[in-house]
Ligand SMILES: Nc1ncnc2c1ncn2[C@@H]1O[C@H](COP(=O)(O)OP(=O)(O)OP(=O)(O)O)[C@@H](O)[C@H]1O
């Protein structure tokens with residue numbers, strides 16, 4: 278299987294000069310198509326930072342980070358924007374647009390420059406919401422949905438564009454045990470169907486069993502693979 | 503499809519965000535509405551001022567006009583010699599030349615006895631230098647001693663002249679001199695005079711005992727039909743003394759308007775008021791857009807993380823600005839229309855709602871909102887997608 282994410286000898290630090298604080302040290306990690314990888318580790322070990330670099334949200338300068346064959350190290354804004362468009366994101370908070378309905382929120386992923394018609398976008402967004410079990414909540418605004426439902430809307434939003442990669446940072450943190458587990462299993466099931474790779478950061482040891490592989494990060498170094 | 507999407511999608515999101523928070527939308531619309539009404543009123547008063555300032559010369563019937571160089575406007579003329587005017591008769595293109603005497607004087611309200619200043623025009627009743635039928639018809643009466651015609655469009659403070667005349671009460675005083683009002687005409691008030699009275703040149707000298715016929719305020723020249731006005735003007739210019747100005751009809755109107763626009767502080771005051779309306783509206787709209795971006799910072803950062811480009815948000819902000827401009831302009835226009843009617847009926851000022859003014863104000867409001875948008879987009883930089891995780 279080809280690698281969708283290929284990280285080699287990545288170094289990253291915050292700050293400059295005397296205040297330089299190394300956060301990631303010589304990280305090498307490769308993720309294959311459709312693979313589900315969980316990252317755990319103590320607070321402050323650099324998990325979120327790692328995710329933002331892979332997602333093209335933060336610029337790194339040393340090493341190699343290839344996402345879908347695009348080099349993100351020292352890349353231009355255009356390259357990063359392109360990478361972002363090919364990745365689905367699930368945040369710790371749902372981060373839905375509160376003025377839009379569930380359907381419109383999911384459609385936002387499809388409104389980025391591809392050639393679907395309005396009707397096609399609606400249909401695909403509705404399908405995605407039905408897939409996460411929210412077929413009866415299409416026109417609800419975020420204010421009218423529960424935390425678990427909101428996180429499921431954001432899973433639908435991440436998946437609807439059929440990305441090859443999904444990045445998720447503690448997606449279960451704001452959910453109770455039950456709905457957290459349900460959300461992640463749902464994510465796994467849908468991702469496996471479409472051969473989507475998942476890189477998921479979590480502190481939640483109850484969900485480790487969904488992973489193909491667990492990576493532990495400590496002080497910016499990968500401890501065990 | 504793509505060209506359309508380029509603006510349609512951000513505009514649609516801007517619209518959805520605007521209508522989501524109704525109370526904030528109403529506040530925003532009120533801000534734009536306020537600026538809109540302010541600018542409409544300032545422009546309305548200003549145009550009304552210019553229109554009425556020129557109401558006296560508008561009805562003058564002549565091809566060329568002489569005024570002293572130092573006369574800033576018709577309402578405050580400097581006199582010059584009648585003989586200077588008569589020299590123009592030497593030019594073969596000139597058919598007639600008539601002096602016009604102007605003076606401000608108090609007229610006593612027949613009913614209340616209260617005195618109020620108006621403009622008195624004195625001229626030869628047979629000269630027909632005013633294009634007003636009532637004056638042509640009454641020229642025989644005007645030739646009698648102590649007779650005047652009163653402007654029906656004067657401010658109501660002078661008394662209900664029409665009904666007074668019908669009741670036979672036509673005696674009053676101008677400049678403490680007893681006169682008979684023998685008829686009415688229609689001219690209109692200006693910022694300089696609340697009313698107008700026309701009389702013969704001889705009666706004018708009786709009302710203003712210190713004036714004499716050889717010192718005139720204005721000369722009205724009529725050319726033979728078909729004579730080239732600008733050419734005759736140039737010829738007269740070389741013949742006449744330095745201290746007189748020669749105007750064509752259009753130039754005279756412009757001279758009067760320019761006086762109010764530039765020389766008089768009033769033009770500046772209205773210009774200043776207009777600019778202030780723009781600035782106040784700008785600050786309000788900027789404040790609204792700015793807090794809107796701040797409130798949506800996380801949402802924008804999320805969209806950026808999903809791959810939306812900076813330009814999308816710039817278009818979104820400008821679309822918001824455009825919607826606010828339109829949504830504020832419509833009620834602002836309706837309200838201003840009402841206020842214009844109020845001003846016309848209560849203050850006797852001509853305040854027509856012209857298309858040109860509607861378009862001007864809309865462009866003004868639009869430029870205000872666009873400027874506010876330009877200032878507000880800097881705030882977009884705060885939406886950093888890396889902060890979303
Ligand atoms: N924007 C920033 N500027 C400077 N330092 C930062 C910034 N963001 C994170 N750091 C530092 O980088 C280190 C790693 O942070 P990071 O957020 O990646 O940790 P994490 O593993 O995600 O922790 P947690 O499990 O608590 O979310 C921390 O020491 C943090 O203080």
Ligand SMILES: [Mg+2]
Pocket residue numbers: 324325326446891
């Ligand atoms: Mg973190």
